[in-house]
Amino acid sequence: MRWNLHQKKIQKHHQQAPAYKNPLFAKKTWQLYVIQRIGLISWLTILALIVFIYFIFYSSLFQITKVEIKGTVDISPTTIKEKMVDWQMQQGRWVIFKQNNLVLFDQNWLVSNINQEYPIESINITKDFPNTLVVSIVEKKPEFVWVSNGQYYYISSNGLIDQKIENSEPAASLPHINDESNEEISTGQEVLNEQKLSFFKELNIALIAMPSVNIIAYSVPNIIVPQINVSVEEGYQIFFETNKSLEQQINKLKRIIEEGTIIKENPQEYVDLRIGDRVYIK
Numbered sequence: 001m002r003w004n005l006h007q008k009k010i011q012k013h014h015q016q017a018p019a020y021k022n023p024l025f026a027k028k029t030w031q032l033y034v035i036q037r038i039g040l041i042s043w044l045t046i047l048a049l050i051v052f053i054y055f056i057f058y059s060s061l062f063q064i065t066k067v068e069i070k071g072t073v074d075i076s077p078t079t080i081k082e083k084m085v086d087w088q089m090q091q092g093r094w095v096i097f098k099q100n101n102l103v104l105f106d107q108n109w110l111v112s113n114i115n116q117e118y119p120i121e122s123i124n125i126t127k128d129f130p131n132t133l134v135v136s137i138v139e140k141k142p143e144f145v146w147v148s149n150g151q152y153y154y155i156s157s158n159g160l161i162d163q164k165i166e167n168s169e170p171a172a173s174l175p176h177i178n179d180e181s182n183e184e185i186s187t188g189q190e191v192l193n194e195q196k197l198s199f200f201k202e203l204n205i206a207l208i209a210m211p212s213v214n215i216i217a218y219s220v221p222n223i224i225v226p227q228i229n230v231s232v233e234e235g236y237q238i239f240f241e242t243n244k245s246l247e248q249q250i251n252k253l254k255r256i257i258e259e260g261t262i263i264k265e266n267p268q269e270y271v272d273l274r275i276g277d278r279v280y281i282k
Contacts, residue, residue: 061130062101062102062103062129062130062131063100063101063102063131064089064100064101064102064105064131064132064133065131065132066131066132066133067081067085067086067132067133067135068132068133068134068135069081069085069135069137070134070135070136070137071136071137071138071139072137072139073139074139074154074163074165074166074171075118075137075139075163076166080114080118080135080137083117084110084113084114084117085110085133085135088105088106088109088110088113089105093105093106102127102129102130102131102132102133103127105127105133107125107127110123110125110135111123111125114135114137117163118139118162118163119139119140119142119154119156119162119163120137120138120139120140121138121139121140121141122137122138123135123136123137123138124136140154140156140157140162142154142155142156142157142162142171142174143155143157143174143175143201144174144175144176144177144192144200145165145171145174145175145176145177146161146176146177146179146185146191147176147177147178147179148178148179148181148182148183148184148185149179149182149183149184149185150182151164151185152164152165152171152176153165153185153187154171155177155191155192155197158194158197159190159191159192159193159194159196159197160188160189160190160191161185161186161187161188161189161190161191162187163187164187175200175204175215175217175218176217176218177192177200177217177218177219177220178217178218178219178220179191179219179220179222179223180219180220180221180222181221181222181223183222183223190223191223192223195242195243196226196228196242199228199240199242199246200218200228200242202246203228203230203240203246203250204218206246206250207230210253210254210257212257213230213232213238213253213257214232214233214234215230215231215232216231216232216233217230217231218230218231219231219237226241226242226243227239227240227241227242227274228240228241228242229270234267235268236267236268236269236270236271237269237270237271238253238270238271238273239270239271239272239273239274240273240274241273241274244274249273249274252273252277252279253271253273253279255279256271256279256281261279261281262281265281267281267282268282269282270282
């Protein structure tokens with residue numbers, strides 16, 4: 001009897017005692033398994049991301065090693081490559097990267113810089129992976145060349161100086177306008193307002209249609225005076241005024257040619273068409 005009571009007390013004591021677990025031998029639950037798997041996947045993802053960033057942005061895999069400039073006529077492709085492309089390749093992108101990587105190279109930035117510097121009709125930039133950047137350019141086609149102080153410049157469609165011409169050979173076929181004042185000219189400066197530019201275009205067309213007028217060049221006293229002088233092969237100049245009717249002045253020129261007056265008078269210096277219905281010949 002006593003033994004049974006003793007046994008019951010021991011059993012009761014064990015039942016009331018707190019349970020202790022050894023963490024080294026704890027049974028793994030499914031929640032713990034999921035957490036461990038997620039942790040492993042996260043570390044693998046981070047590792048893969050680091051490897052990806054290295055190979056894409058830091059390795060030589062997509063380094064720009066070849067630059068092709070196509071379509072230029074008056075603009076030097078070497079100048080565009082060295083002044084624009086090579087410079088941009090050394091500039092940053094997203095703070096920590098350089099743009100000498102084909103993936104990171106900012107096409108819009110290059111387009112903007114070239115457009116600010118040169119008269120461009122269109123630009124197309126192609127990334128030819130893995131290492132080639134292709135810049136295709138269509139230049140604007142100017143109608144006149146401005147000559148001042150021995151320097152040559154293209155005139156844009158709105159009468160502004162587009163760019164200085166380093167190689168004047170491609171511009172030889174365009175009409176030249178000589179500034180007799182030899183003023184210093186800068187890119188973007190207006191040398192012909194809208195009215196004077198329109199007059200020049202129409203005058204050039206009208207004179208080309210007259211076989212007896214052999215144009216050498218156009219000239220202006222300066223960019224302000226509304227006067228255009230036309231030098232011809234016969235050795236004299238024809239004076240036009242841009243503020244007056246071109247049609248009236250052309251008709252006067254045609255009349256003295258058809259009547260033989262210009263041959264009879266044999267001008268040595270000028271034929272002045274600017275004053276009313278009269279023509280002054282010297």
